[in-house]
Each structure stands twice: as structure tokens, then as C-alpha cells.
Amino acid sequence: MAVASLIHQYQIFCYSNPKPHFHSSIKTRTTQWCLNTIPNSSTAHKIARFSFICCTSSSPPPDTASQTPESCVNSGLSLFSKGRVREALIQFDTALSLNPNTMEAQAALYNKACCHAYRGEGKLAAECLRTALKDYNLKFGTILNDPDLASFRALPEFKELQEEARLGGEDIGDSFRRDLKLISEVQAPFRGIRRFFYIAFAAAAGISTFFTLPRLLRAIQGGEGAPDLLETAGNGAVNIGGIVILVALFLWDNKKEEEQLAQISRDETLSRLPLRLSTNRVVELVQLRDTARPVILAGKRETVFMAMQKAERFRTELLRRGVLLIPVIWGEVEAAPVEKKGFGGSAKAAAALPSIGDDFEKRAQSITTKSKLQAEIRFKAEAVSPAEWERWIKDQQKSEGVTPGEDVYIILRLDGRVRRSGKGMPDWQQIIQELPAMDNLLSKLEK
Template identity: 80%
Template sequence: MPTRRGEPKKAAECLRTALRDYNLKFGTILNDPDLASLRASPEFKELQEEARLGGEDIGYSFRRDLKLISEVQAPFRGVRRFFYVAFSAAAGISLLFTVPRLFRAIKGGDGAPDIWETVGNAGINIGGIIVLVALFFWDNKKEEEQLAQISRNETLSRLPLRLSTNRIVELVQLRDTVRPVILAGKKESVSSALQKAERFRTELLRRGVLLVPVIWGEGRTPQVEKKGFGVSKKAATALPSIGVDQGSTRI
């Protein structure tokens, strides 16, 4: 039975309230199998983007989790920011003392500092502040891009995958067990890639590589009876493999 119109929107609003008022972890939403079909909806993508940015309306728990992962991947970002701020402050303080000297140099007279030296010092301080502030904002932009990538990876890791044993698993369940390699494209190109990989079968098995063929435009959409947003275990066996009818191929 297809999902009723407006149901994902109502569910997203309920989850938004739970995230804001009851400190629900966004990871719980990502891991809940009953919300699998909701996670494929545009409403969930909007909810995830809001959670990534954080705010009073949705809380900051998901953003904090993403930032922890980001800090592991880029451990020196905080150190760089500290030096950006520290050196910018030092250049700003130096500029405060340089500006009065510049005015005295322009006026001239006895005891006036050399104008070219003073202008050079002021230029160095101003240039340093501009460069350091630009680097600070560039680092912030890179962090946001990294957070978006981590959030996207978290979503992709929940994609269902049918193994050659006809068992349905999520990609995240294969973590620390095998290394999935997705072969995506037209049927001819994917089949050709699998045939070429056949001669490396033993080596790939030894390295724990799992080949996942994805055929564009040839997936089947089965009629699955759903309750809420979940898929029953019985119906799960009717789900198609990712891209191919026979399921993923491990070689």
C-alpha cells in the first residue's frame, strides 16, 4: 500500500519536535529500520539538512556528532583557527599603534617617524589581517563542506543491499567486514567490468572486496505492503538488489 500523501511531512514534523524538545539523537533516526522509506523522501533530506546546520528549531545534537567526526578527520583545524585568531589580534594591536605614527609621519616635523617605513608597517599589518581573516573563513567553508559530505555518507551507508545469499543488509553493516566497491553504469559496461574482475577473484576475496553492481534505469519497483514507514521482514525479501535483479556479486 503506497504511503499516503502528506504522511512523510507529518512524520518529519514529529521528528523535528522530538529532536528539539526531547533531545532525540539523529543517529537513532538514521538507524531505525522502520524509517527506511521516510529516509528516501524529500522531507527527510530537508530535515537532515536542517539538523546538519543546527538551530533552535531542531537542536544541535546531530551537528555536534558531525563535528566530532570532522575533528577526527581534520584534527589540526582547531589549532589553525587558534593561530588565525591570535595572529589577527596581534596584527590588529600593532596596527592600532602604527596608525598614530602614520599621522605623525604625514604631518612631518622634528621627531616624526619615517613615512615609508611607517606605511610599510601599516601595509603589512593590514595585509596580514586580510589574509588571516580570509583563511579563517576559507577553513569554515571547508568544514561545512566536510560536514555535508559526512552527512551524505551517513545517509548512503543506510542503503539496502542484497547479497548473493539473498540476504538484505545495509551498507553500514558491512563496515569492518568487507570493503564495498560500487560498479555503476549501463548494463554492458558493468557486465564488462565484472568479467574483467573475474581474473582477480582470489586476490579480491583475500582483501575482502565486495563488488556491488548498479545498473542505471533497470531496477524494479516491487509492490510492498508497508505499515507506517517500515518494511516487514517478509516483504524485505521481495526488495530488488541495488541495480540488478540477481543481487550483488562478491568475487
């Protein structure tokens, strides 16, 4: 569950059911302060102190005249932490009806979306998040980072919401698209320059064509002093041909940019997928950057099991290259028993989730923490929230022109991007020849 905190932009903390916890899910650049919390710059993370207003069946309802949006949000969080989701929804709706400010409205909508996700109401959750993104400056990265919304991210409604956010527009806002464009400009720094020259040369050819047309008419009419017809027609043809080519190049560049933005969006989703290490610690894939080369094996149980057995023969060499196997079984999410509806993994996974997010990313920069994480990485990891993994793999298959649901493998680079993928299961000997050892110079350049 999440509650907005008032910062220079904003910060969101989350509660998980059944045991509440809160964690930072987006990065901030300024001092953070929360509802009912006084800023304290001496601490790295400010923990909110909530004034809860609890309602029980034995006590009379609170006086609506004394309610504020803040108190309703806090009351909703308290009710949700006790499993009273329907009553929590009423509190969040009440907060939205009391003329809240931007941060209070954002908190109410986001928490309301979490409640709907818990109840399996994907469409209602998507509508709340869409409103928060459009009108109340919610960052799409918050939705990607929050483990409490893991079940929502596995639904088709999330894919639709993500696609809308990637395209931008009045219905959902342009913040996510702007972030994607910044990454795109880093990966393709000369695209803007190329577009400038496309437009400049097309404009020059258009102006030249504008002055050529009267000369062409005079050449067709003939008479004394008329320009040469073939020469004038040739000039006009060159200008028109140049405009057509330049417009085609401009449109092609735009198409490539949209494909790149879609790939960056998929890479961002991939980086937030959770997995459980051999030590039972739950981390996000982004936390393994520079320390492991994940190899995702997706397919039928028999096929994946056979590939894992073959990999055991080359275990030592694969470990020298930082390979971490992540098996994903098609349809396993339907076959697995459901421990709870919504909000991601089991209670054991939830207990490990506070390490996910901005707090961990800061600690992960230290050599000590990276060394500890590297020591925990073994040969195999378990995919947490298989539905999220399966949805991402099938989206990647569509982008590569592969029929969704086929057996595939995906090899990631040390920096977290997709190195290559293929149908079936990998040839481990070929992978050993292809991947350099972790202490090799090429591996250091890959980070």
C-alpha cells in the same frame, strides 16, 4: 513503528507492518526501561510490555477522561500493528494533546512520523521529526538507523532535514552537528589549534594597526619629531596585510570544515544503507567493516551487467582482496513493483532486519560473529531499498562535480570510507594491482 522507552536519555523500539517487531535503533550507555516496564538489570535488553487499548467499530470509544499519553501511544501502536494507520494517527495526536512529558511526546511524534511515512506523506513526516529533534531530544542517528523509515530516507524531504540537522540552528537543534564535529575533530585534530593562532595573530596585528594609525597621521602631517612616513606606512601595510591573510585562512578553514561535515554526513548515511547477502540475510553496510571492500557499480542495466561479467574473469583475485560487488541500476526503483507503501523493504527483508542496530553491533565485536558474517559474504550483494542507494550516489556525484545519473563506480575502504570513485566502470586489472590482499599488512592497517 517506534515507541519511546524511558532510559537515562532514551531508547526507541520499532514495529514494522504487517508483522510487528521491535528493535533497538540507537546506542545507550545506561540501563534501559520502557513505558509500562520495570527495569531489570540482569538482562541485556529489556523488552517492553505494552498495555494496549484497542478500539473497534463494535465497541464504544474509550473515556477520554481516563486516557493518558502513555495509553494513547500504546493504543496507537496496537492499531498500527493491525494496519489501521488513520486511527493510530488519531491516537498519537490525542497523546500530544494530553500534556505529555518529554519521552511521551517524543514517542508520539516519532510514531506519528512513521505513520506519515507509511502513507507516503513525506512533508508531514519531516515536520514531526523536526519537532522531535528540536524540542524533545530525538537523536538524528535514530532516523538514520531505523529500517522502518527507509522509504522516508529516499525522499527529498529527508535530504532537506539532514542538511538542516548538519547545519544546526534553532529550527532543528544542534545535537547532530555536535556529533559530526566530534568526528571532524578526530579526523582533523589540529584545526582548533590553527584557528586559535589565526585569531590570536589577527588580534595582535589589529592592536598594532590601532597604534600605528596615529603615528601614520603624524608622519603625513610632518614637522619636528614626526616618524618616518615610509617606515610607518610599511608597518601599517604589513599589519593590514597580515589581518587579511589570517582572516582568509580562517574562512578557508571554516569552508573546509563544512565540506568535511558534509562528507561525514554522507558517510554516515552510506554506512546505514541496507543490502542483501547471497544467503538472503539483510545487513547494513556498516556491518561489513573490516570484512569486505564494497565496490558500488551504478549505471544503466547494460553497462552494469557488462562490468559484472568482466569481473567474473578475475573473481578469485578480487575475492582475495575482499571485493564485494553491489550493482545499482538507475531507475530500477521506479520499474520495480511496489509491495507496500512506506517502511522499507519486503516482508522477507523485514524478517531479517532485527539484526540491524545496536544489538548486532555489540555481537559483531565477537570473533565468532565476524567469522560467520565473513563466511556469508560472497562475490555479489543486492542493494535493498534502491531509492536510498540511488539518492546517496547522486549526492556523492554532486560533491565530486559529476553530473548526477552518469555511470560511476565507487570503491570503499575496509573502514567503510570512500577510497576512490570514477566515471564509467572500473578496470578490474588495475583494481587488483591497487588493492592489497586481505591477509596483507596494508589491509590490516586500513581497518
